[in-house]
Amino acid sequence: MATLDDIAKMAGVSATTVSRVINNYGSLSEKTKAKVFAAMRELNYQPNSLARSLKGKKTQLIGVILPGVGNPFFGQMVQEIEDQLFKKGYRIILCNAGDDSEKERDYLRMLMANRVDGIISGSHNLGIEEYQKVGLPIISFDRYLSNNIPIVSSDNFQGGRLAAQTLMMSGSKMMEIITGANRPNSPTSNRLKGFKEILGKNDVEFNTSEIDFSSSPIIKSLKIKEILSNKKVDGIFCTDDLTALLVMQQAKDLGISIPEDLKLIGYDGTNFIQNYHPELTTIMQPIADIVTMMIDLLLKRIDDPDCKLESNYTLPVKLITGATTI
Amino acid sequence: MATLDDIAKMAGVSATTVSRVINNYGSLSEKTKAKVFAAMRELNYQPNSLARSLKGKKTQLIGVILPGVGNPFFGQMVQEIEDQLFKKGYRIILCNAGDDSEKERDYLRMLMANRVDGIISGSHNLGIEEYQKVGLPIISFDRYLSNNIPIVSSDNFQGGRLAAQTLMMSGSKMMEIITGANRPNSPTSNRLKGFKEILGKNDVEFNTSEIDFSSSPIIKSLKIKEILSNKKVDGIFCTDDLTALLVMQQAKDLGISIPEDLKLIGYDGTNFIQNYHPELTTIMQPIADIVTMMIDLLLKRIDDPDCKLESNYTLPVKLITGATTI
DNA sequence: CTGAAAGCGCTAACAG
DNA sequence: CTGTTAGCGCTTTCAG
Numbered sequence: 001m002a003t004l005d006d007i008a009k010m011a012g013v014s015a016t017t018v019s020r021v022i023n024n025y026g027s028l029s030e031k032t033k034a035k036v037f038a039a040m041r042e043l044n045y046q047p048n049s050l051a052r053s054l055k056g057k058k059t060q061l062i063g064v065i066l067p068g069v070g071n072p073f074f075g076q077m078v079q080e081i082e083d084q085l086f087k088k089g090y091r092i093i094l095c096n097a098g099d100d101s102e103k104e105r106d107y108l109r110m111l112m113a114n115r116v117d118g119i120i121s122g123s124h125n126l127g128i129e130e131y132q133k134v135g136l137p138i139i140s141f142d143r144y145l146s147n148n149i150p151i152v153s154s155d156n157f158q159g160g161r162l163a164a165q166t167l168m169m170s171g172s173k174m175m176e177i178i179t180g181a182n183r184p185n186s187p188t189s190n191r192l193k194g195f196k197e198i199l200g201k202n203d204v205e206f207n208t209s210e211i212d213f214s215s216s217p218i219i220k221s222l223k224i225k226e227i228l229s230n231k232k233v234d235g236i237f238c239t240d241d242l243t244a245l246l247v248m249q250q251a252k253d254l255g256i257s258i259p260e261d262l263k264l265i266g267y268d269g270t271n272f273i274q275n276y277h278p279e280l281t282t283i284m285q286p287i288a289d290i291v292t293m294m295i296d297l298l299l300k301r302i303d304d305p306d307c308k309l310e311s312n313y314t315l316p317v318k319l320i321t322g323a324t325t326i
Numbered sequence: 327m328a329t330l331d332d333i334a335k336m337a338g339v340s341a342t343t344v345s346r347v348i349n350n351y352g353s354l355s356e357k358t359k360a361k362v363f364a365a366m367r368e369l370n371y372q373p374n375s376l377a378r379s380l381k382g383k384k385t386q387l388i389g390v391i392l393p394g395v396g397n398p399f400f401g402q403m404v405q406e407i408e409d410q411l412f413k414k415g416y417r418i419i420l421c422n423a424g425d426d427s428e429k430e431r432d433y434l435r436m437l438m439a440n441r442v443d444g445i446i447s448g449s450h451n452l453g454i455e456e457y458q459k460v461g462l463p464i465i466s467f468d469r470y471l472s473n474n475i476p477i478v479s480s481d482n483f484q485g486g487r488l489a490a491q492t493l494m495m496s497g498s499k500m501m502e503i504i505t506g507a508n509r510p511n512s513p514t515s516n517r518l519k520g521f522k523e524i525l526g527k528n529d530v531e532f533n534t535s536e537i538d539f540s541s542s543p544i545i546k547s548l549k550i551k552e553i554l555s556n557k558k559v560d561g562i563f564c565t566d567d568l569t570a571l572l573v574m575q576q577a578k579d580l581g582i583s584i585p586e587d588l589k590l591i592g593y594d595g596t597n598f599i600q601n602y603h604p605e606l607t608t609i610m611q612p613i614a615d616i617v618t619m620m621i622d623l624l625l626k627r628i629d630d631p632d633c634k635l636e637s638n639y640t641l642p643v644k645l646i647t648g649a650t651t652i
Numbered sequence: 653c654t655g656a657a658a659g660c661g662c663t664a665a666c667a668g
Numbered sequence: 669c670t671g672t673t674a675g676c677g678c679t680t681t682c683a684g
Contacts, residue, residue: 001438001441001461044459044461046435046438046439047439048380048439048441049436049439049440049441050376050379050380050385050440050441051380053376054374054376054377054380059376061419061440064420068405069395069401069404069405069408070398070401070402070405070597070598071401072396072398072401072598075395075396075397075398075401076396078395078420079394079395079396079422082395082420082421082422083422086429086432091419091421091433091436091440092419092420093387093417093418093419093420094390094404094408094418094419094420095408095417096405096408096409103412106412107417109372110375110417112327112372113372113373113374113375114375114376114387114417115327115374115375115376133370135327135370216601217601217602218601242602245602246602249602249604271396272396272398275542275543275544276543276568276571276572276575278575
């Protein structure tokens with residue numbers, strides 16, 4: 001692969017001059033510019049960004065750590081992150097941490113080694129103390145990682161309230177909330193709190209079931225079947241849309257009609273759900289806005305590592321009404 | 327951020343020695359090793375991989391160019407790629423090319439600038455001549471990019487045949503195939519060919535509708551509605567599962583029962599579909615195997631850039647029978 | 653078993 | 669308007 005020196009030789013100028021035309025810096029005669037450009041084209045030259053970064057420049061690389069891009073929610077989020085960052089001249093290193101804390105730690109080290117300019121993390125793993133000493137700008141999605149790492153999230157509490165109100169308005173009396181394992185600091189715990197707050201105020205009966213986020217759909221379906229068969233529930237709030245989809249499946253199998261016998265509301269409202277399951281009532285997280293916010297904050301920190309940021313940024317959610325709560 | 331020199335000083339040894347313990351190379355006394363390790367821990371040291379790569383080492387970075395990770399098919403594929411590459415010590419730079427050729431070209435340049443060790447590309451954009459002169463190991467998923475770039479794909483032709491046979495067996499007489507825009511060299515064109523071959527042999531009537539892959543679900547739904555209302559179709563083959571989902575939606579709206587009035591078969595068979603839409607009969611692409619194959623070939627090329635590879639690697643598809651073709 | 657020195661490809665003073 | 673020089677952080681001969 002051609003180097004700056006190669007093209008300097010070919011154009012009959014010094015390396016400095018080449019560097020100057022690449023960076024469009026200082027004043028060059030049109031003639032030399034032309035010669036250099038010609039040589040660059042001739043050799044299909046691409047400046048080595050490694051060397052450039054070594055000299056103290058930024059890498060224009062951002063690490064993105066998320067549970068996994070197979071999930072449509074995070075798929076859409078990554079797509080949005082990639083899209084917005086690309087427009088600002090950044091590339092992303094994608095890290096699917098899954099539920100593997102060790103992998104997440106490895107990635108953290110690698111990202112440091114690669115000298116990324118910053119990190120966006122929304123992993124589900126907890127207790128990764130390494131976040132405290134990464135020494136790089138980091139923004140978190142919806143999780144507490146460490147002091148001084150700002151958290152951007154949608155209004156989980158309000159989302160829970162909205163879900164409860166919607167279910168009540170549609171006439172359910174005996175509710176069930178199906179949520180992921182509620183580890184401390186988890187956002188779903190706020191969805192739960194908001195939900196309970198409304199129901200408490202209105203003396204509505206309800207029950208809480210925890211199903212681990214990372215367990216397989218088969219397992220989840222089994223637990224849902226149990227819930228549906230054993231109880232006379234007439235309203236369910238799932239803290240994510242995919243689980244709501246499983247509820248619809250199981251209900252159908254059991255001959256329970258939605259919304260006649262059972263009202264259902266989900267959470268997330270991805271494009272995917274809106275397009276392919278418009279019947280599902282859900283609470284939409286404003287993914288694009290969340291991403292814009294995160295990138296905005298991250299770039300600020302990259303620009304000025306000491307800039308003071310809030311510890312929390314909360315964006316509003318929106319109710320999307322489908323046929324499952326009519 | 328701490329450098330190798332910093333820790334050399336702290337440990338009271340030379341840079342060379344530190345380098346040796348990092349790379350576990352040559353013979354070191356336990357004592358120096360211990361001192362160096364201590365210093366590394368103390369300063370939370372991470373070797374600068376930029377500097378390392380500049381010295382001629384590989385970057386351990388792979389560029390992944392795909393249409394977009396918001397689509398569950400590519401989401402799953404990226405997840406698989408990331409997973410398998412991580413285990414081999416590589417990280418990925420994710421590039422969502424969408425249907426933007428210019429963006430894809432930009433990314434190609436950036437990947438060169440970043441000196442990635444190789445590229446996996448499965449973009450939908452055609453005519454990117456740049457692929458010819460990237461001068462990096464590249465493997466393609468399901469598209470022709472340039473001579474000498476191996477293509478890994480599932481058996482699209484056989485998939486089309488399977489779809490046709492399945493629809494025939496379930497009793498449809500008047501078929502419709504809904505496919506993406508069939509640009510030359512596109513894989514869907516082989517699905518179509520296989521499908522037609524079987525129908526031709528059996529004198530079954532059918533019709534072909536093209537709906538651009540990148541058009542919105544709303545537009546797609548409209549066209550599907552048209553197809554369903556105007557004709558007396560009783561069997562549909564969609565060359566991707568998401569479109570099949572839309573067909574199910576529209577059929578329901580129009581009071582057409584599946585599978586009673588209409589048989590339906592999709593294509594892709596992602597985990598997502600298998601988990602959340604098990605009712606849909608579909609042709610499953612072996613994503614994990616495809617990825618294994620691609621990575622295998624890519625690493626071979628990275629290891630030996632001149633190694634000869636086939637131009638095509640075709641992996642078998644599998645019929646997954648759901649309730650839509652009973 | 654350990655160190656000194658050169659150089660990867662590029663940028664940034666400093667000269668002219 | 670252009671070139672010389674030094675050095676980013678690391679690896680790698682070549683010497684001890």
